[in-house]
Amino acid sequence: MTHRSYPLYAIGVVESVLTEPAEAPRQSDEDAPPAWLVFEPELRSGLAGIEAGAEVIVLTWLDRARRDTLTVHPRGDLSRPRQGVFATRSPHRPNPIGLHRVKVSEVDGLRLRVDHLEAVHGTPIVDVKPVLGDPSER
Amino acid sequence: MTHRSYPLYAIGVVESVLTEPAEAPRQSDEDAPPAWLVFEPELRSGLAGIEAGAEVIVLTWLDRARRDTLTVHPRGDLSRPRQGVFATRSPHRPNPIGLHRVKVSEVDGLRLRVDHLEAVHGTPIVDVKPVLGDPSER
Numbered sequence: 001m002t003h004r005s006y007p008l009y010a011i012g013v014v015e016s017v018l019t020e021p022a023e024a025p026r027q028s029d030e031d032a033p034p035a036w037l038v039f040e041p042e043l044r045s046g047l048a049g050i051e052a053g054a055e056v057i058v059l060t061w062l063d064r065a066r067r068d069t070l071t072v073h074p075r076g077d078l079s080r081p082r083q084g085v086f087a088t089r090s091p092h093r094p095n096p097i098g099l100h101r102v103k104v105s106e107v108d109g110l111r112l113r114v115d116h117l118e119a120v121h122g123t124p125i126v127d128v129k130p131v132l133g134d135p136s137e138r
Numbered sequence: 139m140t141h142r143s144y145p146l147y148a149i150g151v152v153e154s155v156l157t158e159p160a161e162a163p164r165q166s167d168e169d170a171p172p173a174w175l176v177f178e179p180e181l182r183s184g185l186a187g188i189e190a191g192a193e194v195i196v197l198t199w200l201d202r203a204r205r206d207t208l209t210v211h212p213r214g215d216l217s218r219p220r221q222g223v224f225a226t227r228s229p230h231r232p233n234p235i236g237l238h239r240v241k242v243s244e245v246d247g248l249r250l251r252v253d254h255l256e257a258v259h260g261t262p263i264v265d266v267k268p269v270l271g272d273p274s275e276r
Contacts, residue, residue: 004262006199007143008233043232046208049225056224059197059235061144070184086194086266087187094181095146095264097197097235124142126233128224 008061010124011046012039012110018120021064021091025118035117037125039110047128052107055131058100058114061124065096098123101131146199148262149184150177150248156258159202159229163256173255175263177248185266188250192242193269196252199262203234236261239269 016035025032037058039047050056069092071082085093098119106113112128154173163170175196177185188194207230209220223231236257244251250266 004148005145008146010142011232043208046222046224048209048222084184084186086184087268089267094149097265099267127235129227129237130225
């Protein structure tokens with residue numbers, strides 16, 4: 001590797017009833033519970049314009065994942081041949097960034113309620129972006 | 139902030155004819171040119187399973203962006219009121235991660251050709267993920 005690295009900061013944290021990765025559904029559409037995204041106070045102005053009903057992409061840092069994994073059995077199914085992690089959504093990957101498309105159901109100051117999120121309680125949030133209108137950009 | 143930070147590694151780099159951020163279209167659908175994604179040799183096995191035709195999400199590190207920006211005029215249009223960066227796709231944000239949905243047109247070992255990419259030459263790549271079938275997960 002080039003060994004270049006960049007410090008990623010936690011801008012907030014997930015509050016969820018999910019506490020163990022083993023409980024978490026593998027994707028957000030699979031019965032994940034609602035959750036709160038709780039942001040750091042000094043980033044308040046960065047949230048201006050996010051309203052209930054907004055569709056957003058939340059990027060998280062999956063801090064319990066392994067970073068030295070390069071191949072996995074898709075969805076943990078040992079009957080399926082190993083694939084490269086970049087061809088899968090495995091949390092285990094060199095930079096374990098989680099990507100979650102969610103709908104904001106409530107805005108309460110530094111807290112955003114989202115409809116479904118598979119990330120566990122305490123997962124650091126690293127970015128939030130709007131979903132764009134054009135499906136090609138999602 | 140909590141001051142927690144996590145080191146993000148460059149897993150590869152963008153090769154593009156775009157060299158200046160000012161030339162880059164603001165979103166990938168706006169006449170962005172094709173580009174190559176060139177990966178670090180030791181991550182080769184992580185690419186297994188990515189084939190021509192695949193739709194993938196590329197995450198980049200926008201290393202020329204400002205990290206201390208919390209509000210912007212959307213799309214740089216001064217006639218529009220300032221919004222929080224998390225309500226926009228501005229590259230300037232606390233963690234300047236670029237999110238690009240692209241189609242792979244060619245696979246050549248450690249190099250993936252993609253159809254359109256608005257990131258400039260030399261932009262570090264930090265992750266690649268497949269687009270999932272269900273639009274709710276995009």
